[in-house]
Amino acid sequence: MPAGLNRALLTVAGAAIAVVLAIAICSVAIVVAGGSPLDALVAFFDFGNSARAESNSVATFLNRAVPLFIAGLAVAVGFRMNLFNIGVEGQYRIAAICAAFVGSTFTAPAPIQIAVIILVAAAVGGLYALIPAVMKVTRGVNEVISTIMLNYIAIALSAYLLREPFAGERAEGQLNTTTPPLPDSGMFPDLNFVFEWFGMLPPTRNGGLWGFLLVAVVLGVVIWVVLERTRFGFNVKASGLNGPAAQASGVNPKKMIIAAMVLSGGIAGLIGLPEILGDRGAYTNNFTAGLGFLGIAVALLGRNKPVGIAFAALLFAFLDRAQGALQFADIPASVVTIIQGAIVLLVVVANEVTNRIALRIEERRAAQQLGRNTPVEVAA
């Protein structure tokens, strides 16, 4: 269909223009800051000057993308139904600490150990998301507020758990609080062998390329299948596009809210695992926070679709990775955040604009067509 193709081309062009614009805006900022945008550009692609540095940088980049992708997925499941799960942040934190603790209490063969940890994380995340879902369904509490509040509660709760019931041993002179370490069987095998395929050194960075990447890919595919091919996915889509119509078609909106929220929370529960199973081997008090909020941006940038989210996560991770390189080039690392925000905003603006242009083109085409065969033979 030429119209469809037109539209696709326009969309891509729009996105490209948006990215270029975002870069331009940041370049201006960099110039104002007395730096050189070219240096900045080089820094973004500067993956280090030794083979070892390069593989480490690539691993860092991909490792960053993994939790961002999962976070994006978690947010997207809710957003597709117009459920604003702002609580991914709290859900993954609670899930991570519980999973890390449960995983440290027993030792089993690796597949079982890891499976149990993943299940616990998903279950806890899902349960924590169940709270706002039930509040919404039974009492009509707006999920935006309840999840925001629950984020704060999650922070305090996990701090308490980490210090009291779930606290692990720590070495003399260590101030980090941590859960007990996972047994070796709890650590997810890395994917460093992949680097050899490309003739690169395996990354030496701790944890190398996290094996959880595979889980993320599988998760992405599963979520895509669930959302695009199953009855449940259809119901999610229908509820998101038109709630009353979905209800009239026999979809129970309350059940859908609970199901989508729990699924979203369950996925959210996995966000912290790449870091725990790939690198730290425990939940510590400098566990990476804020991925839930970044997940919102990633999901929106990826238009709530798994493939789009993957691209968005890679883009964000690519930008984040350059934080160090930029500082080596004496450029304020905060340009990364500015670029991220600008891209999110400009890409959606570009989307709207291209949509409208496409419409106008169609309009003109229709006018031409209809202009030829005059609508009615004027009588009277």
Added chain:
Amino acid sequence: GGGGGGTTASEEPTGGTSSAAGTGSLKVGLAFDVGGRGDKSFNDAAYTGLERAKTELGAEIKELSPSADGSNRGDLLRQLADAGYNPIIGVGFAYAEDVKKTAEEYPDLQFAVVDSASNAPNVTGLLFAEEQGSYLAGVAAATKSESGHVGFVGGVESDLIKKFEAGFVAGVKSVKSDAKIDVTYLTPDGDFSGFKAPDKGKVAAEKMYQDGADIVYHASGDSGLGVFQAAAAAGKKAIGVDSDQRQTVKETDLQSVIMTSMLKRVDVGVFEFIKAFQGGAKGGTNVTYDLKVDGVGLSTTGGEIDDIKDKLDAAKKDIVDGKITVPAKP
């Protein structure tokens, strides 16, 4: 634990370093804690030490700040290592794990971590006996207090800050065993916003002053500003932390309420570490900056505690001599 303290970097200048020979061989990398350089506090103190190494030891220096979520601490260390920096310093106990792992990956390089113990053969732990300094702050507060009522405001309820509390409480009790001590933390562990909440610091301290406390000690980063403001409003006193806040705080009305500050010489720690490295020292041990080596202490700017100097010196001597062991946990 303060005792063992090992080898403090020796005083004698090793040959030709301060002459700024600039051999170029000394490349020091340093990674800040969240907040980064320019925080006028902890990170900046570390930077002061680094800069001193540049001027006095002719070091080439590079310092990096982590992202806002701190997720790239380890990567910063590795990037410094890959860029040929040696030694490399991580500022803040949050670096403990990452320094350990990076040190294992780069066994030929030397690392140091501030506020955390050594956990690998090529890692030097730069520890500070905050509890000892806080003890002195407690002694000063109790001695100066007329009401027998003092307070402590902690930014985040983490173990590090609890060391401050423990020392302070012990110090106060050593002077007035029946003294009333209010303790408030601004945020729970894991929510580091407690170091950036002057308004909350102000509310917490205000309450203490209203209840009759006349001196409040804070270990709450930027939130301490609120404590000073509350002190100024109540016409009472406060004790600063980390650096000599009577000098670093620029507001004149606040300066005068800062009776003293508990100094934590991270700059000294960093500088001495670099110097020792240049002298060939290897890691694997901790260096504790305690009262004995003046790694912690009280500032005297303003002269408000000059009159109780004897008492403070006595307390210090008791600690140094091991007569008093200051608890590190409340």
Added chain:
Amino acid sequence: MTRVRKYHLALIGVAALIVVVSLVRVLTGFDDLTSSGTVGAALILAVPIALAGLGGLWAERAGVVNIGLEGMMVLGTWFAGWAGYQWGPWAALAAGLIGGALGGLLHAIATVTFGVDHIISGVAINLLGPGITRFLSEVLYKEGTPAAEAGAGITSSPAVSGDTPTISLPLLSSGPDLLGKLESTHWFLVADVAGVLRGLTHQMNLLVVLAVLLLPLTFFVLWHTAFGLRLRSAGENPWAAESLGVNVYRIKYVAVVLSGAFAGLGGVFLVFVSDKYVEGQTQGRGFIGLAAMIFGNWRPGGLAAGSALFGYANGLQLRSAQTVTTFFLFGAVLLLAYLVLQVHRLTAPDRPAELAAPGVRQYVVMAGAVVGAAVLFWLWLVIDELPNDFVFITPHVLTLLVLLIASQRLRMPKADGVSYRRGEQH
């Protein structure tokens, strides 16, 4: 017609609340529950939330969801700090307003002109706010700049030069301080009322007064002026407004820019309290403000109640953590009151039909209330001090509880969050 009744009801409610609180205070001896200090602290903590909430109110009444308040507030703090150290508090006020308004303008351009989803734009602004301010700090406050000389660092500005005036009510809250004297008697009810009044009038920063006045002002403008009617119509039915010649785009622009300015003002307030800009000092208040606004049913009065609740719980927790245990007692008392009411309703001769033969549901609810009251009472008896972690979340838990009870009465503007385009009727 119902306004008078509502107003009276609110007064009675407040009075009843004071009596209950006073009772609890006398029973427990926690004088801080109603001390002027607590009320003053609550006010300080509530004002930035209320200002952010007002920002949300203005935007959402005009039909634009503003989840970007946090980012706008951050802009407000930075600009206030930057202008404040150079040119004093009034410049800080102006710059903070402008900073926030710029954030609002960005949101307006994206959502109104380009029809971008409101949530997306808000999320982007929340990313941009901290990013831009950090960048500006890195450029303008770095070592060697004049600002750095004046005490700036990457994470904070120099102190705002000069002070904002504070005022007290003469006679009552200053000088002879009659209220203060009354408060220190600790008499039942008298001391409580005195404490609350004194807390509200003693040494108030002028900006607090200004901020508090903005609430009735907002009510007046939105509900009693032509402009307000048009603004609200943009949030209820922009197509109707358009068809009557109202320029909906312009209204929305004004509302969203003002919304940003309000958030920015909240930032200015934080800067004034701290005397300077400190990175991260907004601490999610933009979000809390949004929550307070929804809590308050998109109305200034409700918003004030929501922010006050938050500020009060927060202030109490910071001032005397152990007082928080009295909330258990509160809860128990409230549940008992609910039980009494319920029993009264069920046994009343003119009870409505659906209560004539109470079903399992009613009994379960009542049994739940009894158990809840007992558990809460028991908790109050046995727990002297909660772990700090739980004390910290008191405001958040309270908000959730209140929402659970009150949520079903909320009504948001009908066209809130809807993307409106001129000439395209929905």
Added chain:
Amino acid sequence: MSADTLATARPAVELEGITKRFPGVVANHDIRITVQPGTVHAIVGENGAGKSTLMKILYGMQKPDEGTIKVNGTEVSFRTPSDAIDVGIGMVHQHFMLADNFTVLENIVLGAEPKRAGRLDTASARRRITELAATHGLRVDPDKLVEDLGVGDRQRVEILKVLYRGARILILDEPTAVLVPQEVDELFQNLRELKAEGLTVIFISHKLDEVLGIADAITVIRRGTTVASVDPREVTARQLAELMVGSELPTPETRESTVTDTVALQVSHLTVEADGHHPAPKGVAAGEYAARLRDEGKRLLLDDVSFQVRKGEILGIAGVEGNGQSELIEAIMGIRAAHGLVELDGSDISSWSTLRRREAGIGYIPEDRHRQGLLLEASLWENRVLGHQTRKPAHKGVWVDRKASKADTQRIIDAYDVRTPGVDTMALALSGGNQQKLIVGREMSGEPVFLIAAHPTRGVDVGAQAAIWDHLRDARAAGLAVLLISADLDELIGLSDTLQVIYRGRLVAGLDPREITPEQLGGYMTGAIAGNEET
């Protein structure tokens, strides 16, 4: 300064060569209309002919692509409605343009607010509104919330809005669509008064007898173009209709009865409370409970409604909109909680979910297809799946059977003559009539036992209308039981085997469609004629 200048005055409105295109549609094409001042000028045309678009252009809401507008002889160019308001044009829209959460007063003054010292001067506004209402016989309470008003009241508010602005030229876009005959009479009385005061009225309607009754001049629009200007004294309704459609008119007419004795759907004592559903206490019969609620003075949206529909029967429900039809449908569909009993084929389905009811064979053509019937931003085949997620051919285990769904969608497209490029087209790209045909096809494909058809031909053009009627009749002949709800009284009378009138949530009259005229029916619907109340 008014009526006597009729002959000499310049035309109130002159439209010259107006053309307006939308994506895929030319809504207006070279339209020419002249409206004399002090007259009621009717514009007629079938659905989608472009009437509303033309009026929106005249009111400044849309810009014409070509053509000129003259008002009172001067050429004007409107950028926004306020430009049109300034030259004295006011418009009452086809769909209500009211903010539900505002009072009548607020809705009326919006955009033309009286001010005093910066305040909204409600006192003077109230005075002015009461005065206007009194002089024109438009009774409303200025302080009521619009959401509490019925359609007739809302219509009056709309007209007051226009009068309040001092408009001299009134555009009324299908003001009578939602009104019953008695209310229409009242409205026309008002219009005549306005005319007498020298105002010009442009009036749009589908109801040709109405048009002939009120208009001084008539313009006919067909497919976006003016096809005729006629004098109402010289044409019959039939001629006018043929001008509009360009062909013979279809009529809804049910031939021989196919009603059987088997009851398909039985509804007993259905009751819905206005302020939320509270479960009835155990052991109290629904009818009794409804009586008790009524005694307490509770507002009831549905009040003890009982009826049955037999296989092969079409039961028509007549009623002014807002008298409980929507609640009735939703209660039967299980979307809204209600007291009372619903039985399908003899089994009690009152406690079943919507899904289970649909699976048991209830089909549903919703009253608002955009709200309840379609996913506008999804493809046609996905819309085919909607409502059939758990049934063949749409599903295969937990999966959506895409292939079978697409094939069946194609079947519907062919069988129901849905004009579309293909099954992957988005639903929003279809015209209203084609959307409706898709819905009808979908609901019929589940082989329903019982079908709810709410306004099945609303906003659908004549051809599609006839097709939909045919499908309904065929299904009825095959034994389908149908509950028909419609505002089109001809449709109701023509299709139904039995008629019930709903008024204020109660069934007030059971009527025989063969013996009733639309006027009588209107009487029952407005409560003017008391019902015979049979159950």
